[in-house]
Structures are given as C-alpha cells and as structure tokens.
Amino acid sequence: DAGVTQSPTHLIKTRGQQVTLRCSPKSGHDTVSWYQQALGQGPQFIFQYYEEEERQRGNFPDRFSGHQFPNYSSELNVNALLLGDSALYLCASTRRRNTEAFFGQGTRLTVV
Amino acid sequence: QKEVEQDPGPLSVPEGAIVSLNCTYSNSAFQYFMWYRQYSRKGPELLMYTYSSGNKEDGRFTAQVDKSSKYISLFIRDSQPSDSATYLCAMSVTGTASKLTFGTGTRLQVTL
Numbered sequence: 001d002a003g004v005t006q007s008p009t010h011l012i013k014t015r016g017q018q019v020t021l022r023c024s025p026k027s028g029h030d031t032v033s034w035y036q037q038a039l040g041q042g043p044q045f046i047f048q049y050y051e052e053e054e055r056q057r058g059n060f061p062d063r064f065s066g067h068q069f070p071n072y073s074s075e076l077n078v079n080a081l082l083l084g085d086s087a088l089y090l091c092a093s094t095r096r097r098n099t100e101a102f103f104g105q106g107t108r109l110t111v112v
Numbered sequence: 113q114k115e116v117e118q119d120p121g122p123l124s125v126p127e128g129a130i131v132s133l134n135c136t137y138s139n140s141a142f143q144y145f146m147w148y149r150q151y152s153r154k155g156p157e158l159l160m161y162t163y164s165s166g167n168k169e170d171g172r173f174t175a176q177v178d179k180s181s182k183y184i185s186l187f188i189r190d191s192q193p194s195d196s197a198t199y200l201c202a203m204s205v206t207g208t209a210s211k212l213t214f215g216t217g218t219r220l221q222v223t224l
Contacts, residue, residue: 042202048210095209100158101158101208103148103156
C-alpha cells in the first residue's frame with residue numbers, strides 16, 4: 001500500500017519564478033493538507049483541500065494556491081518566489097474523519 | 113509569542129536513559145495533542161495522540177497532557193539509538209485530521 005507520495009523530491013528555482021508541487025494521498029484518503037517547514041522549524045499549515053475545495057487556510061499570502069483533483073491528488077502552486085520560500089514542503093493526507101494525518105517525505109525547494 | 117513553544121535542543125542521552133520532551137502552549141482552545149517523530153530527510157510520523165488532559169502509554173512511550181498548565185510531555189523509556197530523531201509536538205482545536213500547529217521540534221541523539 002503506497003503511502004503519501006510527493007514530487008519532485010528536490011527543486012531549485014530562481015527568485016520571481018513560479019513552482020508547482022504535487023502530492024498523491026495514501027490509498028483511501030480524500031483530504032490533503034500542505035505544510036511548509038523551514039530549516040530548524042516545525043511545519044506550518046498552508047491549507048487543506050477536501051472535495052476539490054480549499055476548506056482551511058493558514059497565514060500564507062495569496063501567492064500560495066492549490067488545487068485538488070477528482071482522484072484526490074493535489075497541487076501546491078507558489079508564484080513570485082522569494083528567497084524566504086526556501087523550505088521543505090510537506091503534504092499530509094487523511095480520511096475526512098480519520099484520526100491520523102500521514103505525511104509524505106516532502107519536496108525540498110531552494111530559491112536562489 | 114508563538115502558540116506552541118518547544119526547546120529545540122539538541123538533547124543527547126546515553127542508550128537506556130529515560131527521555132523527557134516537553135511543549136508549552138498558549139491557545140486554550142487546543143483539544144488534541146500529538147507527538148510526531150521526524151527522521152532526517154523524511155516526513156513526520158505520528159507516535160501518539162491524546163484528547164484533552166490525561167496520560168497515554170504505548171510501549172516505551174508515554175504522553176501526558178496537563179491542560180490547566182498548558183503543558184504536554186512525551187517520555188521515552190529505555191531509549192535506543194534508533195530513537196535519534198527530531199520530535200515534534202503538534203496541537204489542534206478540532207481534530208488530528210484538521211489544521212495542526214507544531215512546535216519547532218527537539219532534536220534527540222541517543223548515544224551508545
């Protein structure tokens with residue numbers, strides 16, 4: 001049973017560019033959340049998607065947007081990249097009312 | 113002031129020692145309390161979760177929540193080198209599948 005898979009694993013982008021990160025949830029899960037983890041910090045909640053709609057959002061600017069597809073997979077888009085966007089981006093999936101969030105291994109984004 | 117405070121360590125202990133990890137928080141609305149373990153270059157994995165106040169034990173791990181003091185703890189008995197990782201506390205108002213607020217993580221090193 002595949003867990004949460006994220007792609008790509010590593011990415012280097014230039015300031016001002018746009019990036020798209022992808023996440024496939026664990027089998028049987030329908031809810032996807034995205035987190036940003038800066039070096040030496042805990043993950044920070046970006047937003048959560050369920051039934052193809054954004055259900056909750058953390059304190060992140062509109063440059064961060066997302067999408068969920070009918071097969072429950074999700075994308076995180078970041079526009080106008082800043083150096084401070086360099087971080088590990090984690091995807092977590094759950095069943096809507098399940099008790100445990102399963103995390104993927106993350107995408108390491110470096111903005112230069 | 114951060115909603116969740118956690119000493120980043122690093123914490124170094126000899127094999128077999130009892131480890132105590134702690135977090136404090138300021139948001140009294142938090143009802144769900146979790147501990148995640150994160151190995152280097154991996155996503156967090158859930159160790160234990162507790163609803164409201166009380167203790168919970170699972171093998172070598174014990175979680176304690178004191179809502180009156182806004183203080184949670186994780187104890188690891190008979191620590192092993194394989195326990196070397198970063199331990200993150202996380203909290204939620206509405207459930208473990210909803211928005212999680214994390215501490216910064218404590219890096220633990222168990223030495224032979």
